[in-house]
Amino acid sequence: MKSIYSHITTPFLALAFLICISVSSKAQTIWSDNFNNGCSANCLATAWNGWTLVDNVGGTTGGSPNNWYISCAEEGLVPPNCGSSCIGDQSLHIGADPGSGGDIGATYNETGATNATYRLIVSPTVSTVGKSTITLKFDYIAYGSAGCSDDRAQLRLSTDNGATWPVGYQYCLTSVCCGACNGYSQGQWTTYTLSLPAAFDNNPNVRIAFHWKNNGNGSGTDPSVAIDDISLSSVVVLPVTLVRFQAAKETNKVKLNWTTILENQLSRYEVERSVGYASFSKIGAVVATGNNQAGQINYIYNDAELFSKPVYYRLKMVNNDGRSTYSNVARVGSATANENIIIVSTNGRNGKMQAYIWAGYAVTATISVYDLQGKKIATFPDRRLITGDNRLDLNLPKISSGYYTIKVETSNSSQKIPIRITKKFLYGK
Ligand SMILES: [Ca+2]
Numbered sequence: 001m002k003s004i005y006s007h008i009t010t011p012f013l014a015l016a017f018l019i020c021i022s023v024s025s026k027a028q029t030i031w032s033d034n035f036n037n038g039c040s041a042n043c044l045a046t047a048w049n050g051w052t053l054v055d056n057v058g059g060t061t062g063g064s065p066n067n068w069y070i071s072c073a074e075e076g077l078v079p080p081n082c083g084s085s086c087i088g089d090q091s092l093h094i095g096a097d098p099g100s101g102g103d104i105g106a107t108y109n110e111t112g113a114t115n116a117t118y119r120l121i122v123s124p125t126v127s128t129v130g131k132s133t134i135t136l137k138f139d140y141i142a143y144g145s146a147g148c149s150d151d152r153a154q155l156r157l158s159t160d161n162g163a164t165w166p167v168g169y170q171y172c173l174t175s176v177c178c179g180a181c182n183g184y185s186q187g188q189w190t191t192y193t194l195s196l197p198a199a200f201d202n203n204p205n206v207r208i209a210f211h212w213k214n215n216g217n218g219s220g221t222d223p224s225v226a227i228d229d230i231s232l233s234s235v236v237v238l239p240v241t242l243v244r245f246q247a248a249k250e251t252n253k254v255k256l257n258w259t260t261i262l263e264n265q266l267s268r269y270e271v272e273r274s275v276g277y278a279s280f281s282k283i284g285a286v287v288a289t290g291n292n293q294a295g296q297i298n299y300i301y302n303d304a305e306l307f308s309k310p311v312y313y314r315l316k317m318v319n320n321d322g323r324s325t326y327s328n329v330a331r332v333g334s335a336t337a338n339e340n341i342i343i344v345s346t347n348g349r350n351g352k353m354q355a356y357i358w359a360g361y362a363v364t365a366t367i368s369v370y371d372l373q374g375k376k377i378a379t380f381p382d383r384r385l386i387t388g389d390n391r392l393d394l395n396l397p398k399i400s401s402g403y404y405t406i407k408v409e410t411s412n413s414s415q416k417i418p419i420r421i422t423k424k425f426l427y428g429k
């Protein structure tokens with residue numbers, strides 16, 4: 001099972017030949033917790049470091065509910081290790097009721113309504129005042145019911161000190177399984193990374209929580225969930241400016257050239273290629289020569305493979321600490337009119353959707369959403385698309401999970417050929 005809602009670094013696309021600013025970054029820790037309380041089993045999470053429990057969130061807890069513990073009964077291992085019993089590194093995890101087996105690691109009872117559990121374990125308040133571009137990171141195992149439909153763990157975030165936990169800040173946790181997970185083996189420790197929305201910047205009232213739901217229907221999908229080594233960090237922006245990245249088809253090769261200034265702590269440029277809009281893959285790398293704060297540096301990379309389809313290139317700019325950012329995308333090969341507007345990806349759930357659209361020129365478009373029977377669900381007229389990457393955040397009426405179609409239409413007013421493109425997407429999964 002793949003982690004469905006773990007953070008995905010979307011490969012943003014932009015038009016070649018434009019000046020593009022990129023950044024390298026170095027993280028500063030704002031807050032962290034390794035849950036190392038020295039406990040081997042049965043220590044309640046509420047006894048540690050300012051964590052608090054809110055009960056009956058999203059349902060009513062039964063008489064013998066599961067509970068949040070901090071102990072090494074579920075060892076907090078480094079990804080990609082499989083779950084383990086105690087070695088000595090404590091984790092935050094769900095175990096059974098103390099009277100029904102208690103804390104024997106990430107596991108739980110689900111024999112019926114008595115075990116129903118709707119419990120939110122809430123971090124202390126974290127202030128991000130003076131910080132921006134914040135990343136949440138933790139390691140976790142969470143092998144539960146498919147699509148988080150039955151018993152499951154969720155990450156939840158609050159910008160108002162826990163007064164509200166908006167649906168838009170709730171994220172299902174599922175990791176891959178190590179062995180036969182429904183035969184009570186454990187999941188695989190996985191790193192979860194989330195770039196927090198701007199509402200979490202410069203905010204004195206940030207809280208992180210984990211919600212455990214055991215719906216008490218008598219059917220469980222052990223094991224449960226464990227979390228360790230959680231941190232919030234802020235990116236200290238150190239400018240590395242990519243002035244230009246171009247690709248040009250020549251007789252027997254594609255010549256990529258790019259110019260940078262203000263390189264700082266930069267390791268290399270990895271060249272990635274996508275043929276016909278397949279996913280990008282690395283085809284080579286060029287060592288960053290400069291780390292020169294003042295001068296302009298030019299690089300050339302030749303790709304000897306030629307294709308009949310349009311080919312897209314981008315640079316992955318990797319810092320000495322392993323962090324990376326992507327350049328704009330440069331294209332070679334002729335594009336049809338419709339390829340001047342591309343629906344890169346669309347996703348949605350909980351009444352919201354995001355459409356990532358690449359535009360070859362600035363244009364105004366109408367965005368519509370249809371169900372598979374062709375019934376219009378929503379229309380968003382006069383959406384301005386800029387040249388390059390566009391992320392559109394759209395609110396949808398209440399609809400059920402499933403496949404829908406997004407349509408992007410432009411008109412004649414831009415003095416370009418009107419474009420009408422559609423793409424199917426999965427909502428609510
Ligand atoms: Ca650990």
Ligand SMILES: [Ca+2]
Nearest residue numbers: 034076089090
């Ligand atoms: Ca730990």
Ligand SMILES: [Ca+2]
Nearest residue numbers: 151215217219
């Ligand atoms: Ca259940």
